[in-house]
Amino acid sequence: MSLLSRTLLSGCALLALFQTFASAAAVPRYFQRHPMTRRDLSVQKVEQELSVILSNGTTMYGPQDTKWEDLIERYNTFALPDIQIVVQPGQESDISKIVKYCNDNSINFLVKNRGHAITDSIGAFQGLQIDMGALLNIDIQPGSKTAWFQGGTYDGQVIDYLWERGYVATTGSCACVGMMGPGLGGGHGRYEGLYGLISDNLVNLNVVLADGSEIRVNETSHSDLFWAMQGAGHNFGIVTSFELKIHPRIVDTWSYHNYIWTGDKLDEVFTQMNILHGNGTTPVNMAINFGIFTMNETISKTDAIIFWTFGYSGPTEDAEKILEPFNKIPAVWDEKANLPYPDIPSIQGTGLDSPLCAGNQTHITSTAGLQAYNLTAEREIYNHFNKKIAQYPQLANARVVHEGYSQEAVIAHDVNSAAYPMRDDFHLMYFDAIVDHGSNMTGLAREWANEVRDMWNEGQPTRKPTTYVNYAAGGEPLESIYGYEPWRLERLRSLKAKYDPENRFRYFMPIISGN
Numbered sequence: 001m002s003l004l005s006r007t008l009l010s011g012c013a014l015l016a017l018f019q020t021f022a023s024a025a026a027v028p029r030y031f032q033r034h035p036m037t038r039r040d041l042s043v044q045k046v047e048q049e050l051s052v053i054l055s056n057g058t059t060m061y062g063p064q065d066t067k068w069e070d071l072i073e074r075y076n077t078f079a080l081p082d083i084q085i086v087v088q089p090g091q092e093s094d095i096s097k098i099v100k101y102c103n104d105n106s107i108n109f110l111v112k113n114r115g116h117a118i119t120d121s122i123g124a125f126q127g128l129q130i131d132m133g134a135l136l137n138i139d140i141q142p143g144s145k146t147a148w149f150q151g152g153t154y155d156g157q158v159i160d161y162l163w164e165r166g167y168v169a170t171t172g173s174c175a176c177v178g179m180m181g182p183g184l185g186g187g188h189g190r191y192e193g194l195y196g197l198i199s200d201n202l203v204n205l206n207v208v209l210a211d212g213s214e215i216r217v218n219e220t221s222h223s224d225l226f227w228a229m230q231g232a233g234h235n236f237g238i239v240t241s242f243e244l245k246i247h248p249r250i251v252d253t254w255s256y257h258n259y260i261w262t263g264d265k266l267d268e269v270f271t272q273m274n275i276l277h278g279n280g281t282t283p284v285n286m287a288i289n290f291g292i293f294t295m296n297e298t299i300s301k302t303d304a305i306i307f308w309t310f311g312y313s314g315p316t317e318d319a320e321k322i323l324e325p326f327n328k329i330p331a332v333w334d335e336k337a338n339l340p341y342p343d344i345p346s347i348q349g350t351g352l353d354s355p356l357c358a359g360n361q362t363h364i365t366s367t368a369g370l371q372a373y374n375l376t377a378e379r380e381i382y383n384h385f386n387k388k389i390a391q392y393p394q395l396a397n398a399r400v401v402h403e404g405y406s407q408e409a410v411i412a413h414d415v416n417s418a419a420y421p422m423r424d425d426f427h428l429m430y431f432d433a434i435v436d437h438g439s440n441m442t443g444l445a446r447e448w449a450n451e452v453r454d455m456w457n458e459g460q461p462t463r464k465p466t467t468y469v470n471y472a473a474g475g476e477p478l479e480s481i482y483g484y485e486p487w488r489l490e491r492l493r494s495l496k497a498k499y500d501p502e503n504r505f506r507y508f509m510p511i512i513s514g515n
Contacts, residue, residue: 057090079123100212113178120474176357184233185469193406199230204243210504231420234508255319257336293400364445366453369425369466377459398433421483
């Protein structure tokens with residue numbers, strides 16, 4: 001176990017650790033109405049006190065450790081949490097003890113799996129990070145209908161493990177991302193057309209609540225919280241492990257077809273995309289496609305290319321029948337093949353080592369949900385992209401992303417049965433500009449991001465703007481994230497008062513701000 005700096009938590013500017021009044025000695029310092037600072041609590045003391053109550057497999061780290069930078073690294077550095085100490089639990093049962101200790105000493109806590117939160121609300125955090133990186137166990141259950149996954153499991157690991165044993169499950173589309181981060185907000189991925197979102201496949205959740213209590217959450221036990229955890233779960237608790245439905249591997253290979261088109265083909269491409277998706281009727285095995293406006297100077301120094309990739313659950317000959325209209329659009333480059341499913345993320349640019357998964361970069365983002373592509377809006381966004389790059393070449397690594405999935409099982413799920421409200425969003429739009437941390441280009445990139453988002457939304461004037469919670473940048477209306485029906489936020493806030501009355505979980509698109 002590492003030796004931490006004695007001064008790391010000193011002073012009121014860090015963790016605001018409190019001592020009790022004599023008249024309220026039995027009440028944790030965090031929950032007292034008039035707390036006083038516990039001035040004797042150094043980082044070394046935190047380490048000493050936690051080491052007595054946690055399992056031998058638990059490790060703790062501070063800024064002097066060689067692993068520190070890796071442990072606190074995040075995908076997006078735009079709004080960084082202020083991490084003072086990292087605790088990596090060796091067992092699930094350690095998490096409850098860590099939370100109770102933090103409550104007793106008025107220490108804020110934040111859970112990290114793979115660190116892909118992009119919302120700026122994460123930047124308000126200061127305190128102790130609970131790192132899930134050692135909790136990676138997967139246990140297929142008797143009967144092979146479900147498996148238990150510990151809270152640190154991630155997409156690429158799960159895909160590989162299950163495929164080798166003849167199974168698949170709903171995961172996110174990026175191999176580098178944790179399972180539960182996206183899952184608590186819905187969780188889109190390549191198998192959603194057949195089986196639904198990650199959250200649709202949850203059977204049981206082992207949850208540590210804000211007060212440190214451990215509960216089992218499912219359709220019959222704390223069913224109200226089970227509803228909330230499927231779409232707004234980041235607001236309610238820590239999932240130490242979860243039971244998820246798994247499914248037999250029904251094909252041996254997947255087909256992919258990648259294209260690069262020039263901008264003059266934009267109208268043809270999006271016309272065919274709308275035909276393919278048919279307002280949510282995409283062929284179920286045409287599992288995923290996404291396209292990107294991005295610069296490629298080997299093709300053009302002034303105009304963005306249109307890169308598009310399709311993933312099909314089955315052989316190439318079947319996929320190509322569906323893709324025939326796209327094959328008729330003259331491409332600068334294309335490539336297709338059949339591969340085992342675990343190889344598909346990398347070939348589509350979402351693998352563990354793909355540039356899309358690179359961490360420690362500042363991303364300025366925006367997002368929107370669509371039902372169909374508006375060709376006028378897409379042409380406007382494309383032309384605006386070229387204009388911006390010509391004006392600000394420092395932003396040449398920006399990208400405009402269009403995600404589409406087969407939606408059959410997602411739409412079939414009762415929209416009122418879970419907190420996730422956006423089952424009629426058939427496309428996820430995403431703008432991303434990477435800037436140097438603290439760059440003077442940040443404001444310009446933010447302005448551009450908002451302009452692109454507004455163009456998408458103005459292209460569907462009969463719909464209210466929607467925001468996929470896992471892509472939210474911060475500042476979006478809560479109704480656009482958690483649903484416009486008034487009862488949705490009312491129910492979520494009522495459950496918040498029941499399960500987290502002190503708003504300990506308030507750092508990821510919080511339904512209630514402040515503490």
